[in-house]
Amino acid sequence: MSSTEQGTSSAAPAEPTTAPESAAAPEVPESFYYVHGKDKVVHKVSAGALQHSALIHGMISNLGYTEEQAKANPFPFENIDGDILQMVVDWCNQHKGKPTPPEDTNLPKQKEKLFDLVLAVNYLEIKELLTYCCKQVAMMVKGKSPEEIREIWMIPTDAEDEAAEKEAKKRAGKEAAGETAAAAGDAK
Amino acid sequence: MKLFKFPYLVQEEILQNVKSSELFLLSFVSKKIKEKIKSSQLNRFKSIDYIRYECNHDGQITVYNHPRDSWGYMLRFVKHGKPHNDYFQLKVSGKMINFRHVQDDVLTLMAGDVKLNTDPITSYTYVVRETDNRVASVLIQGGTFSFGVWDKTEEEFLRMMD
Structure with a gap:
C-alpha cells in the first residue's frame, strides 16, 4: 500500500510517497508520476500502474513529461476526494501489469463512497475498475422491490419529475424574459 | 446514491x-x-x-x-x-x-388471488422459405394453437390474413 503525505498542488512534494515494491525488482528503473486530489495529498504512482487510466496515460504521452517535471507538477484532480483517489491509486498499484480478475470484491460497500468512486473512475477513464463498480451498483438492487430500488438509487417519483420539469420550464421562461429585457435596455 | x-x-x-x-x-x-x-x-x-x-x-x-x-x-x-x-x-x-x-x-x-382481466391471447407469426417464397405460420387464438404451411407467397398470405 502506498503511504501519503500532505503537500500542495503547486509545490513539489518534499518527500513523495513510495509505491509498493514488487518482490522482483524490474531491471529497468520505472518512471513515477505524482497525482493529488481535493485534499492536496500527493500520491506517487508508477507509470505501469497509471496505464490503467486512459486519461492520465494520454496526458503523459501528449505532454511528454519527464519524471522531474512530473515531480514538480503533480497531476491535479481537484474534483476527486483524497480518500477516493487513494482507493483508485491502490487499485492501480494492485493490478499493475496483471490481468484483471472477473470480479473485485474490495470495492466500498457504502453507497456514497461507491458513488464518488464511480464518478472518479469514469473521469480517469479506468475501464476495468468502472466495470467492477457498475456491477457493484447493479448488485445493490438484487432482490429488491420497486419501492426499495427507488430508495437505493434515489429515483424521483413521476410527480417529482413533473414538478421539476415545470420548475425548469418556469426558470427557462424567466431567463428568456430577462434576456429580452436586457436586449431592449441595450437597444435604448 | x-x-x-x-x-x-x-x-x-x-x-x-x-x-x-x-x-x-x-x-x-x-x-x-x-x-x-x-x-x-x-x-x-x-x-x-x-x-x-x-x-x-x-x-x-x-x-x-x-x-x-x-x-x-x-x-x-x-x-x-x-x-x-x-x-x-x-x-x-x-x-x-x-x-x-x-x-x-x-x-x-x-396470481392466485387476482383475476387477470386479460383478453384471450391472439398471436401469429410466419416465416418465408427463401427457395420458393412459400409461407409457414403459427397462430395462437384463445385455446387453439394452429400451425400451417401454405402454398402461398408472402404477399398472398398477408392479403389472406387481412
Whole structure:
C-alpha cells in the first residue's frame, strides 16, 4: 500500500510517497508520476500502474513529461476526494501489469463512497475498475422491490419529475424574459 | 446514491448489469426510468431470440428469455397459496398483483388471488422459405394453437390474413 503525505498542488512534494515494491525488482528503473486530489495529498504512482487510466496515460504521452517535471507538477484532480483517489491509486498499484480478475470484491460497500468512486473512475477513464463498480451498483438492487430500488438509487417519483420539469420550464421562461429585457435596455 | 446523477454512459453500463427480472421491476419505479430502460437496453431486447413459457403439472408457469449468448429466468407465475408477508404489490394493466422474490432470486408473480382481466391471447407469426417464397405460420387464438404451411407467397398470405 502506498503511504501519503500532505503537500500542495503547486509545490513539489518534499518527500513523495513510495509505491509498493514488487518482490522482483524490474531491471529497468520505472518512471513515477505524482497525482493529488481535493485534499492536496500527493500520491506517487508508477507509470505501469497509471496505464490503467486512459486519461492520465494520454496526458503523459501528449505532454511528454519527464519524471522531474512530473515531480514538480503533480497531476491535479481537484474534483476527486483524497480518500477516493487513494482507493483508485491502490487499485492501480494492485493490478499493475496483471490481468484483471472477473470480479473485485474490495470495492466500498457504502453507497456514497461507491458513488464518488464511480464518478472518479469514469473521469480517469479506468475501464476495468468502472466495470467492477457498475456491477457493484447493479448488485445493490438484487432482490429488491420497486419501492426499495427507488430508495437505493434515489429515483424521483413521476410527480417529482413533473414538478421539476415545470420548475425548469418556469426558470427557462424567466431567463428568456430577462434576456429580452436586457436586449431592449441595450437597444435604448 | 442518485442513479440519474451518473453520466449517461455510466447509467447505461449499470443498467447493462441489471438482470432482466430486476429491469422489469425497475420499470415500475417511474416513467422516466422506464423510458431510460427502453432507450438504453435496445440491444439487449434485440438479442432475445425468443421467450419460452414453460408450464409444469402444477400449473406453474415459468418465463425464460433466450438471448443469443445466454438465457435466464424472467418470471414465474404461481397460485397464491400460503400467505407470505414478504410480497409487494404492483399495478399491472390496472390490477394490483402480488410479487415476491424467492430463494433463487426468481421474481414470482402470485396470481392466485387476482383475476387477470386479460383478453384471450391472439398471436401469429410466419416465416418465408427463401427457395420458393412459400409461407409457414403459427397462430395462437384463445385455446387453439394452429400451425400451417401454405402454398402461398408472402404477399398472398398477408392479403389472406387481412
